[in-house]
Amino acid sequence: MSTCKIYTGRMPxxxxxxxxxxxxxxxxxxxxxxxxxxxxxGFPDAxxxxxxxxxxxxxxADNASALGRSLAITKQAAAKTIAALTERGYVTTEASxxxxxxxxxxxxxxxxxxxxxGAAIFDEVRARWEQRLGAGELARLExxxxxxxxxSPIRLDAPGWVARDQADGx
Amino acid sequence: MSTCKIYTGRMPxxxxxxxxxxxxxxxxxxxxxxxxxxxxxGFPDAxxxxxxxxxxxxxxADNASALGRSLAITKQAAAKTIAALTERGYVTTEASxxxxxxxxxxxxxxxxxxxxxGAAIFDEVRARWEQRLGAGELARLExxxxxxxxxSPIRLDAPGWVARDQADGx
DNA sequence: AGAAGTAGACAACCTGGTTGTCGAAAAAGG
DNA sequence: CCTTTTTCGACAACCAGGTTGTCTACTTCT
Numbered sequence: 001m002s003t004c005k006i007y008t009g010r011m012p013x014x015x016x017x018x019x020x021x022x023x024x025x026x027x028x029x030x031x032x033x034x035x036x037x038x039x040x041x042g043f044p045d046a047x048x049x050x051x052x053x054x055x056x057x058x059x060x061a062d063n064a065s066a067l068g069r070s071l072a073i074t075k076q077a078a079a080k081t082i083a084a085l086t087e088r089g090y091v092t093t094e095a096s097x098x099x100x101x102x103x104x105x106x107x108x109x110x111x112x113x114x115x116x117x118g119a120a121i122f123d124e125v126r127a128r129w130e131q132r133l134g135a136g137e138l139a140r141l142e143x144x145x146x147x148x149x150x151x152s153p154i155r156l157d158a159p160g161w162v163a164r165d166q167a168d169g170x
Numbered sequence: 171m172s173t174c175k176i177y178t179g180r181m182p183x184x185x186x187x188x189x190x191x192x193x194x195x196x197x198x199x200x201x202x203x204x205x206x207x208x209x210x211x212g213f214p215d216a217x218x219x220x221x222x223x224x225x226x227x228x229x230x231a232d233n234a235s236a237l238g239r240s241l242a243i244t245k246q247a248a249a250k251t252i253a254a255l256t257e258r259g260y261v262t263t264e265a266s267x268x269x270x271x272x273x274x275x276x277x278x279x280x281x282x283x284x285x286x287x288g289a290a291i292f293d294e295v296r297a298r299w300e301q302r303l304g305a306g307e308l309a310r311l312e313x314x315x316x317x318x319x320x321x322s323p324i325r326l327d328a329p330g331w332v333a334r335d336q337a338d339g340x
Numbered sequence: 341a342g343a344a345g346t347a348g349a350c351a352a353c354c355t356g357g358t359t360g361t362c363g364a365a366a367a368a369g370g
Numbered sequence: 371c372c373t374t375t376t377t378c379g380a381c382a383a384c385c386a387g388g389t390t391g392t393c394t395a396c397t398t399c400t
Contacts, residue, residue, distance in 0.1 A: 023200065027190060076359085100365055122190065132317060141311060144303055246350090250387070270347095272348085273347085
């Protein structure tokens with residue numbers, strides 16, 4: 001509890017570095033909450049990156065190379081992701097009849113269930129934010145953020161943060 | 171150029187998952203810009219995590235254990251960070267005269283220069299955002315984000331994203 | 341003095357990425 | 371039709387930034 005914070009609340013709203021911390025912190029809070037709730041609802045091994053990868057698969061990136069392109073990562077990394085998803089039973093692969101090189105990926109029922117649960121929880125959390133801010137305010141915030149994001153592909157090579165409680169070694 | 175995007179702009183502002191992507195994307199855009207500019211200004215090996223670690227060091231976390239507590243990571247990870255900073259010449263360590271176990275860390279002139287440059291660039295980017303949004307708007311946005319962050323310590327175990335151009339293997 | 345706690349080092353490991361190389365299959369083009 | 375080029379996926383080695391667990395040296399508390 002006494003972990004002193006790198007950013008100790010209510011800062012004077014001015015420094016660019018703090019703005020970055022605010023953005024990162026908000027993201028983390030949102031995502032951590034979703035991951036925790038997902039674990040509680042029977043998906044203890046779901047990681048943020050899985051969600052995004054499965055979205056891309058659902059949207060048509062049904063093989064390693066395409067998934068890599070879609071996620072702006074290498075096909076090798078994409079293949080690893082697919083392997084992880086397969087291990088956990090969220091997707092299956094099979095040989096493509098059209099192209100003997102391809103291994104075609106698609107979601108299992110379990111995978112679809114994860115996506116439904118994930119989307120629902122995301123929306124719940126967003127609804128809580130909306131309640132705190134007011135509907136118009138949140139929409140405005142999203143619009144403003146969208147301006148900064150522009151049309152740049154969002155790279156989510158953000159890795160390991162599962163928000164496990166940090167118990168310092170022994 | 172044809173990397174299809176996971177989030178293709180102007181989304182309808184409603185889904186919680188997209189909100190997460192907006193936050194992450196904004197953060198990445200901001201930080202990538204700073205890292206790039208830092209490289210251009212003579213700090214080609216500066217990583218986002220360095221900035222944050224050095225801030226904590228400057229704020230008094232002048233040994234591995236303290237730095238770990240400050241950053242909410244293990245002391246081992248903190249020691250690795252200190253090693254990386256030392257390698258790059260941003261900090262030096264010396265034995266503490268008061269406590270023979272401790273290795274006291276402090277910033278070098280080069281490290282201070284990095285921090286000055288980093289802060290300046292961060293502020294420049296923020297100023298550009300402010301210009302686009304209007305001063306009041308950005309302040310409001312920051313305030314709203316601060317509400318979501320609350321007083322939770324911001325964990326920045328976000329790792330490897332340096333936004334290097336993704337050239338797919340051969 | 342002795343017990344308990346803390347600082348840091350070392351080793352092994354994990355995750356989500358990265359190169360680079362390769363063989364097999366498909367597509368393009370003479 | 372045969373050759374060249376491209377693409378897909380696999381394998382191996384590596385890296386960054388974390389994690390545990392174990393261990394020794396030093397401090398502090400009683």
